Amino acid sequence: MTQQVPQVPPTETVLTGVRNFRDVGGLPTTDGRRTAFGRLYRSGHLAHATAEDAAFLAGLGLHTVFDFRNSADHRLDGYDIELDGVRNVSIPLTDPADGAEFWRLVRDGSIEQLRSILAGDQGSERMIRMYRSTILDRTAEHSRVLHALAEDSVPALMHCAAGKDRAGLSIAVTLLAVGVEPEAIEEDYLKSNDLHRRYKVKRADTSEAGMSSEVMELLNPLFGAESAYLAAAFAAIEENWGTTDRYLAEGLKVSPETRQRLRERLLDQG
Numbered sequence: 001m002t003q004q005v006p007q008v009p010p011t012e013t014v015l016t017g018v019r020n021f022r023d024v025g026g027l028p029t030t031d032g033r034r035t036a037f038g039r040l041y042r043s044g045h046l047a048h049a050t051a052e053d054a055a056f057l058a059g060l061g062l063h064t065v066f067d068f069r070n071s072a073d074h075r076l077d078g079y080d081i082e083l084d085g086v087r088n089v090s091i092p093l094t095d096p097a098d099g100a101e102f103w104r105l106v107r108d109g110s111i112e113q114l115r116s117i118l119a120g121d122q123g124s125e126r127m128i129r130m131y132r133s134t135i136l137d138r139t140a141e142h143s144r145v146l147h148a149l150a151e152d153s154v155p156a157l158m159h160c161a162a163g164k165d166r167a168g169l170s171i172a173v174t175l176l177a178v179g180v181e182p183e184a185i186e187e188d189y190l191k192s193n194d195l196h197r198r199y200k201v202k203r204a205d206t207s208e209a210g211m212s213s214e215v216m217e218l219l220n221p222l223f224g225a226e227s228a229y230l231a232a233a234f235a236a237i238e239e240n241w242g243t244t245d246r247y248l249a250e251g252l253k254v255s256p257e258t259r260q261r262l263r264e265r266l267l268d269q270g
């Protein structure tokens with residue numbers, strides 16, 4: 001049998017006004033194939049993209065940009081730039097009212113207030129709950145994304161604010177649907193911790209005290225990618241549906257035919 005030669009990944013481009021951008025190509029599947037380059041991308045929001053960033057993104061041949069932010073995110077960071085010929089699809093994966101007071105304290109709270117909501121494991125535990133609830137409560141949204149990708153939306157870019165949590169889970173669900181190995185999904189997810197990719201923490205108090213090492217340590221569970229978060233999402237699938245196949249078929253209403261179209265669109269056909 002002739003061994004398939006792996007695709008050569010494109011040179012990674014670091015954009016000026018868009019954090020955490022990358023091509024989700026080259027990831028191995030359980031049957032020995034790989035995700036194709038140039039089909040699926042992920043990033044933080046596009047609201048602050050420079051003209052050079054926009055030119056690069058326009059050159060990718062994108063069909064659709066999926067924005068998983070909510071109205072509160074849009075008020076904070078702004079709406080995405082428009083790319084000629086690219087469809088922008090808004091699918092909020094969180095309710096702007098959910099945790100509004102919590103996130104107000106993250107931005108504006110004193111060190112005492114931050115300690116009260118984040119000390120110990122409170123920050124990590126909140127993120128784990130969010131990952132689980134996004135899997136359990138947003139099946140309709142994830143179903144919509146997968147059906148769109150299977151129909152006509154590739155090449156596609158998925159993003160939220162930081163490109164880590166909501167986009168990270170949507171990318172993970174998509175990769176599960178085409179059979180990517182869970183370890184490879186985790187490896188890609190953890191790339192969001194790279195220094196040049198991380199979301200810039202926004203605080204009203206930008207003084208030395210307001211951005212102290214203790215403040216950053218308290219906030220880190222919220223702005224970092226942790227294996228435990230993704231593991232909690234995978235555990236929620238297993239606990240509620242038993243297998244990935246049942247999650248996709250029963251939870252997301254994705255038929256075998258739709259999964260096959262996803263594989264044809266997102267996997268290397270060489």
